[in-house]
Amino acid sequence: MKKKKNIVFNFYSVLFFIFILTAWEIVSRAGSVPEYILPAPTKILLSVFINFRLYWFDLAITIIETLSGFFIAIILAFITSVLMDSFKIVNKMIYPLLITSQTIPIITLAPLFIIWFGYGLLPKIIIVILICFFPITVSLLSGFANADFEQINLLKSMKASKFHIYKYIKLPYSLPGFFSGLKIAATYSIMGATIGEWVGGKDGIGVFMLRAKHSFATDKVFGAILIITILSILFIRLIDAIEKRSMPWKNFEKGEVLEE
Amino acid sequence: MKNKIEVNEIKKSYNGLDTIENISLTLKENRIVSIIGPSGCGKTTLFEIISGLDRPDRGSVFIDGTDYTGRTGRVSYMRQKDLLFPWLTILDNVSLPVLLKGEEKESARKKALEFFDVFGLKGFENYYPSQLSGGMKQRAAFLRSYMFSDDIMLLDEPFGGLDAITRRKMQLWLQELINKFQSSILFITHSVDEAIFLSDEIYVLSKRPAKVIEVLEIKLKKPRDISVFSSAGFIKIKEEILSKLNI
Numbered sequence: 001m002k003k004k005k006n007i008v009f010n011f012y013s014v015l016f017f018i019f020i021l022t023a024w025e026i027v028s029r030a031g032s033v034p035e036y037i038l039p040a041p042t043k044i045l046l047s048v049f050i051n052f053r054l055y056w057f058d059l060a061i062t063i064i065e066t067l068s069g070f071f072i073a074i075i076l077a078f079i080t081s082v083l084m085d086s087f088k089i090v091n092k093m094i095y096p097l098l099i100t101s102q103t104i105p106i107i108t109l110a111p112l113f114i115i116w117f118g119y120g121l122l123p124k125i126i127i128v129i130l131i132c133f134f135p136i137t138v139s140l141l142s143g144f145a146n147a148d149f150e151q152i153n154l155l156k157s158m159k160a161s162k163f164h165i166y167k168y169i170k171l172p173y174s175l176p177g178f179f180s181g182l183k184i185a186a187t188y189s190i191m192g193a194t195i196g197e198w199v200g201g202k203d204g205i206g207v208f209m210l211r212a213k214h215s216f217a218t219d220k221v222f223g224a225i226l227i228i229t230i231l232s233i234l235f236i237r238l239i240d241a242i243e244k245r246s247m248p249w250k251n252f253e254k255g256e257v258l259e260e
Numbered sequence: 261m262k263n264k265i266e267v268n269e270i271k272k273s274y275n276g277l278d279t280i281e282n283i284s285l286t287l288k289e290n291r292i293v294s295i296i297g298p299s300g301c302g303k304t305t306l307f308e309i310i311s312g313l314d315r316p317d318r319g320s321v322f323i324d325g326t327d328y329t330g331r332t333g334r335v336s337y338m339r340q341k342d343l344l345f346p347w348l349t350i351l352d353n354v355s356l357p358v359l360l361k362g363e364e365k366e367s368a369r370k371k372a373l374e375f376f377d378v379f380g381l382k383g384f385e386n387y388y389p390s391q392l393s394g395g396m397k398q399r400a401a402f403l404r405s406y407m408f409s410d411d412i413m414l415l416d417e418p419f420g421g422l423d424a425i426t427r428r429k430m431q432l433w434l435q436e437l438i439n440k441f442q443s444s445i446l447f448i449t450h451s452v453d454e455a456i457f458l459s460d461e462i463y464v465l466s467k468r469p470a471k472v473i474e475v476l477e478i479k480l481k482k483p484r485d486i487s488v489f490s491s492a493g494f495i496k497i498k499e500e501i502l503s504k505l506n507i
């Protein structure tokens with residue numbers, strides 16, 4: 001297989017990035033900007049390493065919220081989309097609601113969930129679920145709906161059950177879209193959990209950030225941002241890897257065709 | 261000889277548009293019967309009805325003496341397109357019909373594997389459809405149909421998308437295969453040559469709405485080889501069919 005060209009990073013972009021970091025470092029070290037406004041990159045890194053234990057506990061909480069919300073959303077999305085796909089009535093009932101619900105910026109509901117469910121993990125998990133549910137459900141639905149009608153008919157002529165049609169056609173067909181949906185959901189899920197923590201919480205990386213903000217520990221705020229960013233990248237990478245493994249046939253498409 | 265398929269005076273229209281006016285046909289055991297007719301005349305529709313995926317407005321379909329009008333699951337039906345599932349390997353594609361009948365995965369695979377040699381697919385068990393050439397895909401789709409039901413098969417223009425040379429190879433191969441197996445086959449084609457070469461009998465259909473305008477018995481000796489294409493008997497039949505088709 002041909003190696004995909006990396007379009008995000010190239011020699012010049014890396015060079016430019018290093019330049020920015022160096023400039024930042026120099027400006028900050030020279031003392032022209034106070035440390036609580038812009039700590040030097042090396043200081044931020046140092047703070048992450050020294051205070052790793054401090055970060056770790058809150059980070060673990062945020063990861064738990066994100067992953068539980070994410071997985072519950074996947075399960076709910078599966079149930080909803082299969083029901084909507086199988087029963088026209090369910091589709092007619094839910095689809096308009098599903099679409100209009102997207103005009104509500106979900107994060108604005110956070111204070112409400114804090115009032116209803118307190119300061120624990122639950123309100124954050126609910127926010128993550130709500131954020132992830134839509135992109136996953138919609139991607140599954142469009143996959144199910146666009147599956148090849150003729151392939152389905154073929155399976156029907158072989159006396160396949162509804163379950164078989166999902167297993168052998170609709171699910172594999174919707175996988176690529178499903179993974180795109182997952183990646184959108186993953187990107188927003190960590191953000192959702194963090195903002196939920198800002199609105200009200202006892203633990204979590206968002207709460208950590210608030211504490212750091214109150215004590216003007218700007219290096220820790222930056223440290224948290226760095227960690228959240230790395231976490232997001234790892235999350236997406238993990239989904240990418242699972243995507244590759246679950247669709248082995250994709251590796252061969254557009255490849256050479258074997259002659260007899 | 262037993263009648264495997266009997267189609268009795270079928271009529272079908274879609275939204276007031278008459279597609280099939282009146283078709284009756286009989287497929288006897290171990291025979292291969294071709295259906296030839298102008299594009300869009302309703303040949304595929306006829307197969308949809310025989311396979312039970314669609315219901316006729318009038319008339320009936322009997323298979324092995326039992327009424328199968330509007331009931332699926334008895335005959336195997338290979339479409340114009342190969343319709344292999346890109347996400348399954350050739351082996352899994354081909355053993356799928358056996359799996360759907362409730363067999364275990366391993367025994368379904370074993371059953372399918374027996375035929376890989378005859379169908380010219382040996383060595384390609386674990387390849388994906390996108391890796392195969394057109395001819396191989398068509399044979400895989402054919403084997404999949406065969407795995408579902410080996411005694412009665414409906415083949416809708418199985419070689420339509422192939423180049424001339426591959427197509428000729430496939431015709432020879434199919435003819436050999438049919439001699440080996442005991443199958444009764446209905447075969448749709450646009451090619452008069454292909455129909456004569458492979459068939460015991462040919463139904464010529466009119467343009468839409470389809471009705472049978474001629475039934476020809478092909479008495480050329482079997483098995484046939486390439487020399488048949490240039491024989492006097494062959495050419496005479498061909499001329500007759502072409503005149504019926506108004507070409």
Ligand SMILES: Nc1ncnc2c1ncn2[C@@H]1O[C@H](COP(=O)(O)OP(=O)(O)OP(=O)(O)O)[C@@H](O)[C@H]1O
Pocket residue numbers: 274275279298299300301302303304305306468
């Ligand atoms: N499900 C359907 N709904 C409405 N019209 C249909 C349907 N199926 C077929 N038709 C119409 O019936 C006519 C016959 O179609 P059919 O596919 O049976 O022709 P065909 O002889 O197989 O054509 P070809 O040689 O191109 O394969 C066409 O005009 C088609 O548009």
Ligand SMILES: [Mg+2]
Pocket residue numbers: 303304305340416
């Ligand atoms: Mg057709």
